[in-house]
Amino acid sequence: MAAGDAAEKINDIVVVGGGTAGWMTAAGLSSMLGPAGLKVTLIESDSIGVVGVGEATLPHIKLFNDTIGVDEAEFMSATSATFKLGIEFVNWGRKGDSYIHPFGEFGLANEGVAFHQYWRKFADLQEVGQLEDYSLPVIACREGRFQPPSDDPRSVLSTYRYAYQFDALQYAPFMRSHAEKRGVARLEGKVVDVALEGESGRVTSLTLEDGRTVDGDLFIDCTGFFGLLIEQQLQAGYDDWSEWLPADRAVAVPCESAGPLRPYTRATAHGAGWSWRIPLQHRTGNGHVYSSQFLSDEEACSTLLDELEGNPLSEPRQLRFVTGKRRRLWDRNVVAIGLSGGFLEPLESTSIYLIQEGISKLLELFPDTHDCAVERAEYNRWMDLQFERIRDFLILHYHATERDDSPFWNHMRTMTPPDSLRERMELFRAHGHVSAYEHGLFLVPSWIAVLIGQRVFPRGYDSRVDGIADDQVLKHLAGLKAHMQSAAGSMQDHAAYLSAMTSLSDAA
Amino acid sequence: MSSERILVRGSALPVALVGAILARRWSGKGKELVLAPEREGANASTVIARPDHKNVHAELGLAIESLAQGAEAVPVLAVATTCGTGQVSLPFSPYGMARGGTDFHHFWRRAIASGEQPDLAEFSLALRLDRAGGRLPLSTLAQLPLEFGLRMDRLRYIEVLSKRATSLGAFIADDAGTDADLIVDCRVGSNRSGWIEDRLLIADENDIPGLEWQICVNAARRFLGLAAKLSDSETERREYSRLARAESARIRDFRALLRDPEPRETEHASLSRKIDLFEACGRIPSEDFEVFGQPEWLAALLARGIWPKRYDRLADSIPDKQLRSWLSSMQRQIGEITDRSLRA
Ligand SMILES: Cc1cc2nc3c(=O)[nH]c(=O)nc-3n(C[C@H](O)[C@H](O)[C@H](O)COP(=O)(O)OP(=O)(O)OC[C@H]3O[C@@H](n4cnc5c(N)ncnc54)[C@H](O)[C@@H]3O)c2cc1C
Numbered sequence: 001m002a003a004g005d006a007a008e009k010i011n012d013i014v015v016v017g018g019g020t021a022g023w024m025t026a027a028g029l030s031s032m033l034g035p036a037g038l039k040v041t042l043i044e045s046d047s048i049g050v051v052g053v054g055e056a057t058l059p060h061i062k063l064f065n066d067t068i069g070v071d072e073a074e075f076m077s078a079t080s081a082t083f084k085l086g087i088e089f090v091n092w093g094r095k096g097d098s099y100i101h102p103f104g105e106f107g108l109a110n111e112g113v114a115f116h117q118y119w120r121k122f123a124d125l126q127e128v129g130q131l132e133d134y135s136l137p138v139i140a141c142r143e144g145r146f147q148p149p150s151d152d153p154r155s156v157l158s159t160y161r162y163a164y165q166f167d168a169l170q171y172a173p174f175m176r177s178h179a180e181k182r183g184v185a186r187l188e189g190k191v192v193d194v195a196l197e198g199e200s201g202r203v204t205s206l207t208l209e210d211g212r213t214v215d216g217d218l219f220i221d222c223t224g225f226f227g228l229l230i231e232q233q234l235q236a237g238y239d240d241w242s243e244w245l246p247a248d249r250a251v252a253v254p255c256e257s258a259g260p261l262r263p264y265t266r267a268t269a270h271g272a273g274w275s276w277r278i279p280l281q282h283r284t285g286n287g288h289v290y291s292s293q294f295l296s297d298e299e300a301c302s303t304l305l306d307e308l309e310g311n312p313l314s315e316p317r318q319l320r321f322v323t324g325k326r327r328r329l330w331d332r333n334v335v336a337i338g339l340s341g342g343f344l345e346p347l348e349s350t351s352i353y354l355i356q357e358g359i360s361k362l363l364e365l366f367p368d369t370h371d372c373a374v375e376r377a378e379y380n381r382w383m384d385l386q387f388e389r390i391r392d393f394l395i396l397h398y399h400a401t402e403r404d405d406s407p408f409w410n411h412m413r414t415m416t417p418p419d420s421l422r423e424r425m426e427l428f429r430a431h432g433h434v435s436a437y438e439h440g441l442f443l444v445p446s447w448i449a450v451l452i453g454q455r456v457f458p459r460g461y462d463s464r465v466d467g468i469a470d471d472q473v474l475k476h477l478a479g480l481k482a483h484m485q486s487a488a489g490s491m492q493d494h495a496a497y498l499s500a501m502t503s504l505s506d507a508a
Numbered sequence: 509m510s511s512e513r514i515l516v517r518g519s520a521l522p523v524a525l526v527g528a529i530l531a532r533r534w535s536g537k538g539k540e541l542v543l544a545p546e547r548e549g550a551n552a553s554t555v556i557a558r559p560d561h562k563n564v565h566a567e568l569g570l571a572i573e574s575l576a577q578g579a580e581a582v583p584v585l586a587v588a589t590t591c592g593t594g595q596v597s598l599p600f601s602p603y604g605m606a607r608g609g610t611d612f613h614h615f616w617r618r619a620i621a622s623g624e625q626p627d628l629a630e631f632s633l634a635l636r637l638d639r640a641g642g643r644l645p646l647s648t649l650a651q652l653p654l655e656f657g658l659r660m661d662r663l664r665y666i667e668v669l670s671k672r673a674t675s676l677g678a679f680i681a682d683d684a685g686t687d688a689d690l691i692v693d694c695r696v697g698s699n700r701s702g703w704i705e706d707r708l709l710i711a712d713e714n715d716i717p718g719l720e721w722q723i724c725v726n727a728a729r730r731f732l733g734l735a736a737k738l739s740d741s742e743t744e745r746r747e748y749s750r751l752a753r754a755e756s757a758r759i760r761d762f763r764a765l766l767r768d769p770e771p772r773e774t775e776h777a778s779l780s781r782k783i784d785l786f787e788a789c790g791r792i793p794s795e796d797f798e799v800f801g802q803p804e805w806l807a808a809l810l811a812r813g814i815w816p817k818r819y820d821r822l823a824d825s826i827p828d829k830q831l832r833s834w835l836s837s838m839q840r841q842i843g844e845i846t847d848r849s850l851r852a
Contacts, residue, residue, distance in 0.1 A: 032608075036824035112533040112567075112732060364791060366821040374788035378781065382793075423746075430743040431736035435750075438796045462735045463512070467536025 006200070006370040010217040010333075011039055014206065016191055016229060017222030018044025020054055020168060021338020021355045023175035024064070025220050028359040030182035031068040033366065041214060042179070043206065045190040051224050051319065051339060053252050054168045055278045055285045056084065056265040056349040058441070059103050059161035064356045068178060077502045078174045079166035080281040083146045083263045083494060085137040087348065089453055091269040094402050099130075099453030100264065101348070102137035104160030105445045107480055110468075116448050117462040118473050120432050128474070131452050133481050136160055139488035141264040146494035156487045163349070165265060165278045165285075187214065191223075194233045202333040202370065203229060218367065221336045225343070230326055230336040237327035238342075244395045244417065245323040246294075246408075247273050247345050251301045252287035252317050256310030261495040267347055270303055271295065272408035276346065281498065283313055289345050294408040321345075325387045330376045335362055342387060347397060350390050353441060357386055382439075389440035392421040393450070400425060400454035425456060432458035512738050513540040515684050518694030520545040521555055521662060522710060522724045524669035526694060528568055529728035531676035534735060543673060544684040548663060555662045556584060556718040559600050559655040559801075564725050568672055572646060575658065579665040583649050583656040585634035587717035591766040596811035597635055598804040600655040604631035604838060610822040613806060614790050617819035619835055622828060626835060628810065632803075633842050642850035652845065655801075657718055689738040692731075694724065701727070701756060702749035706738075712759055716766070719759065722799060726755055754797045762800050765808050772814075783814055790816030 015026050026042045034040070065075060075081065086102035093099075107115030115134065122128045132138040137160035140146060150157035180186065189208035197204050205215045221229040230236045242248060257279060266277040273290030288304040301316050325342030329335065336342075337358040344350055361382050365375040399417050403409035417425075424435045428451050434444045465473070514534070516527045523545040531541055557564070565575065575581035586599040604612025616628050629635045634654055637644060649656060674680060692708045701711045701723075710727040714720040730751050734744040761779040765771045774780055778795050782805065785791050792805050800808075826834070 033821060033825070035826075036821055038821075113735075363822065364820075365789060368789070368818050368821065372788070374784045378785050378791075378793055381781075427743050427747050430740075431734075433734050433736070433744060433747070435747055436733075439794075460736060460740065463737050464534060464536070464539075464732075464735050467539065 008217070009369055010367050011037060012216045013038060013040045013218050013220065014214055014216035015040065015042040015220040015222055016206065017224060017338070017340070018042055018172060018176070018186070019050035019222060019224055019338065020172050020175070020352060021224075021340070022220075022222035023172045023179055024352075024355055025222055025337050025359050025362075026184045027068050027175045027179040027182070028064070028356075028363065029220075030179055030184045032363050034182050039185075040179070040183070041185045041187060041216070043187045043189060043191060043208070043214060046188055047190055048226075050169070050172060052168055052317075053250070053285070053287065053319070054346070054351055055280065056087075056165050056276070056346070057163040058349055058353045059163045060353050060356055061163055062161075064359075070178065073501050075174060076164070076498065079164075079170040080283075081164045081166035082261060082279055082281060082498060084163040084165050084265060085141050085146065085160060085263045086265075088141065088264055088266045089269070089397070089450075090266060092267075092274075092397060092401060092403075093453060093455035095405065097453075097455075099449070100132055100135075100138045100141050101446060101449040101453065102132075102135050102141065102160065103162060104135060104137040106131055106448060107134040110476070111464070113462050113464050114432075114444075114448075116452070117432055117465050118477065120458055120461040121465050122470075122474060122477065123457075125474075128477055129481065131448075134477075134484055135449075136484050136488055137162075139484055140491055141262065143488060143491075144260045144262055144494050145488060145491035146263040146497050147492045156483060157491070162263075165280060167280055167282075168285075187212070191228060194229060196233065200332065200370070201234070203233065217333065217370075219334045220362075221334050221340045222338045224339040225321060227326070227336065227340040229334045230329075230331060230340055234331045234334055236329075236331040236334075236336070238322070239324045239327055240322055241324040241344075241391055242322060244415065245345060245391070245398070246291040246411070247289045247323065248321060249292050249297065249300065250287050250289045250319045250321070250345075251297070251304055252285070252319065253304060253308070253315070254283045254285050254313045255308040256313060257282070257284050258310040261498065263494040265349065268307070269403070271406040273300070274347065275304055275307065277309070281502070284309060287346075289347070291408060294406070294411075325384070328380055329358070329383045330362075330379045333370060335379070337362070341383070344387065344390055344394055347394050348390070348442075350394075350441065354383075354386065354390070357441075358383060385439060386441065388420075389437065389442065392418055392424070393442045393446070395421055396425070396447075396450055397454060400451065400456045402455055425451070428456055429458060431460045431462060433462070511538040511540060512690075513542065513688045514690045514692060514738075515542045515544060515686070515688035516692040516694065517544040517684065518546060518692075518710075520548040520666050521669075522694030522720065524666045524673060525721065525724045526692060526710065526728045527678050528669045528673040528676065529564065529725065530692075530732070531673040531678040532568055533732045535677045541673075541678040542684045542688065543670070543678050543680045544682070545666075545670070545680070548666060553662055554659050555665055555721060556587060557581075557658045557660065557721045558718040559657050560722065560725060561658050568669075570668065570672060572658075575660065575665075575668065576646065578668045579660040581658040581660045581665075583644055583646065584638075584659045585654060585656050586632075586638040587657070589716050589766065591808065591811050592769060592771070593811060593813060596766070596807055597629075597638060598800075598807045599632050599634040599638070600657060600801065600803065601632070601634045601653070602803050603628055603806065607834075608822065608825060610820055610825075611790075611802070613816075614820040614823035615831060615835065617790055617816055618823045618831065621819065624832075626839070630839055631835075631842065633845060634803075636842055636846045637849060640846055640850055644849055648849050652849070701752045703731075703741075703745040703752070704749070705745075708748070712756065713763070716759075716763065719799075723755075723759075726799070727752070751797065754795075755799060758795060758797060758799045762805070762808065765805075765812060771812055783809070786816055787814055788817060790819055 193207035195205045272294035275288040278285035290300045398412040527543040586597045695711045
């Protein structure tokens with residue numbers, strides 16, 4: 001049935017695009033709504049291909065994989081994945097700095113007072129050390145250790161979560177096999193024409209290069225930066241956030257692995273951007289994200305090649321983007337998921353998370369008929385909130401810096417941040433309190449990690465810390481630090497754990 | 509280190525509750541907490557503590573059994589209040605059982621769409637038990653998958669809390685004057701709240717059972733979450749007031765849904781969203797810092813005659829026959845548990 005009568009039931013879903021977003025969406029919709037009678041077709045074009053980057057993820061992806069019934073060991077083998085406990089930021093607050101934003105908390109709250117408040121009071125004492133000395137996942141990252149968290153909430157080994165780093169070119173095919181098993185039909189071909197219904201402006205069918213037409217009720221635009229339906233056809237508009245996040249290009253190249261297999265992604269700041277290093281089982285992914293206003297493509301490429309830890313495995317690839325989001329992510333009967341919906345640079349590995357969030361919200365609000373303006377408005381409101389809160393968190397990394405060694409950093413340091421971020425920074429600077437929200441990706445421990453890591457050091461601290469005798473606090477800090485160290489020491493070596501897991505899966 | 513003095517004054521229950529929570533977490537060297545409660549009216553009767561009581565009382569070291577003795581605490585599974593169309597019972601626990609991540613009421617709505625007429629309240633163990641009116645022993649309740657609040661004798665609860673507050677270091681004074689670094693004014697019943705200079709105002713209407721209790725708890729927690737030197741708390745004051753405003757907006761929406769003659773005509777986007785989305789597809793969107801739970805919103809929406817036009821598509825994932833047998837077996841089980849619990 002084509003998208004005609006507003007009262008007709010929505011049953012035929014057409015996903016356009018077979019990258020990470022397209023196949024995740026197809027897998028998610030078919031597993032959850034397939035049993036309810038939904039039919040999903042995916043169109044992808046071999047001649048166009050996928051963006052081929054996007055290898056670092058956040059812990060939420062485990063929930064997605066679990067929901068659609070992915071076996072973890074099989075997934076790790078199929079996508080050459082490694083485990084990830086956080087992101088290391090090098091040279092961000094100042095040149096020479098390094099901190100890790102872990103997937104876990106710092107220390108333990110005591111008497112209702114957050115741990116970092118105690119640490120703050122004594123942070124000047126050498127024996128107290130860095131805040132990250134009190135984070136199990138950070139210590140595990142530094143020591144190259146990994147094992148899944150303990151189920152026992154009393155154990156310090158339960159105080160973290162984990163994500164994956166995988167080969168982007170292997171993940172979509174892996175999702176494809178899952179989706180096809182759940183009945184998703186795949187069509188290969190390039191969409192060359194889009195038919196819109198006159199009055200409603202809804203998409204009714206797509207025409208492929210070979211002349212085939214594909215009808216549908218609801219279309220999911222996963223065509224990446226093309227935004228084939230959402231922008232080229234429906235002109236949903238774009239909120240451009242480059243005023244705050246001016247990086248607009250990336251150059252990417254994989255290289256041979258060298259050194260130990262680290263359970264974390266590294267983001268190293270440079271003169272006009274930053275570079276990523278993502279360790280996989282069979283290679284290392286690298287890329288340099290930069291602002292073309294401040295750096296030429298050639299310089300960006302040579303900075304990247306100079307710091308590779310092994311021989312490059314292909315020619316460097318250039319990518320261009322504008323940071324921001326589609327003004328209406330769901331417009332008429334088109335929902336944009338993935339890069340077609342917007343792009344926030346990959347500093348905190350948030351894009352795949354946003355794909356996942358787009359899928360879950362769509363499932364929650366899945367329309368019955370085309371008479372779904374309310375569902376659409378709620379979807380857009382929710383996704384806007386997600387994007388905006390992530391945006392603020394990303395800006396923090398650039399704006400809260402002491403770096404003044406390049407025009408780029410001077411621009412970032414002195415720009416006017418969004419009010420929402422300015423207020424958060426002021427609150428933290430005063431006494432280390434974090435302005436909380438409930439609906440957003442990055443919660444209090446993440447803000448603390450990055451604020452402290454970026455040298456936003458609170459002037460004071462929670463006054464209740466003074467209620468406990470100094471020697472008692474210092475003793476507690478020393479005990480906790482030693483406990484974290486020894487617990488991290490008891491964890492397995494990341495490479496050894498991974499190899500045992502994947503060889504078991506291969507044998508099966 | 510110079511000392512700091514907080515004076516908590518106003519209605520007796522809020523003063524005792526806020527006082528006890530502050531005494532537990534804002535005390536020690538250099539901190540003085542003075543409570544100046546007004547005399548509670550002679551007709552003071554009961555107070556409802558919402559399900560959050562478990563956390564609050566655990567923090568204060570008040571076991572539920574001791575509250576049963578000391579404050580005549582009895583469990584409350586739902587509260588009744590007035591609404592534009594009469595009375596409504598607001599349950600603290602979800603209706604029925606969610607399935608595959610989809611809330612029960614979508615399955616119920618699907619049954620209605622296929623011509624059946626089940627009463628949603630029949631699938632709420634909380635409402636069934638509440639309606640049956642028996643007194644459930646705490647030991648029985650502990651075995652059931654239910655959230656519950658407590659109904660307590662107001663004067664005795666005040667006594668328990670005041671005792672706890674003083675044992676944690678607070679002072680009770682009849683005439684404490686106004687000499688303090690911070691005055692916490694508890695005026696539940698008026699409608700200003702926020703932290704302005706040296707006044708922290710805890711206020712709202714007390715017109716929904718349990719609200720007064722929750723407002724005090726949230727205010728004390730909010731203050732503690734922003735604790736800093738009182739003479740240097742300007743940023744924290746702003747943040748406190750922002751959060752208090754958000755809370756007031758959530759309460760305002762709920763109250764308007766219950767009591768406004770035409771809640772659909774509300775000028776508040778957050779309430780329109782709840783009404784519109786629920787009506788469109790049965791989902792109830794949540795905002796940051798909700799005060800009332802989803803089951804309470806659901807009860808209030810239905811009581812105001814706001815019905816979902818359709819159910820969630822995810823509820824279509826089981827065949828009709830399976831749906832019918834699942835619903836009837838759930839209804840039967842709930843009936844059995846209700847009977848057994850009342851006999852226990
Ligand atoms: C530099 C960079 C680094 C990144 N790093 C990360 C990271 O570390 N972590 C993370 O979470 N995310 C990251 N991302 C984002 C991540 O790559 C994407 O979110 C993810 O790959 C999803 O892409 P996509 O599926 O939306 O688009 P694409 O991969 O571009 O797929 C688009 C699909 O649409 C199809 N298509 C397009 N036009 C047509 C047409 N006319 N007809 C038929 N088919 C068509 C293509 O064939 C393709 O299959 C990064 C992105 C960039 C640019």
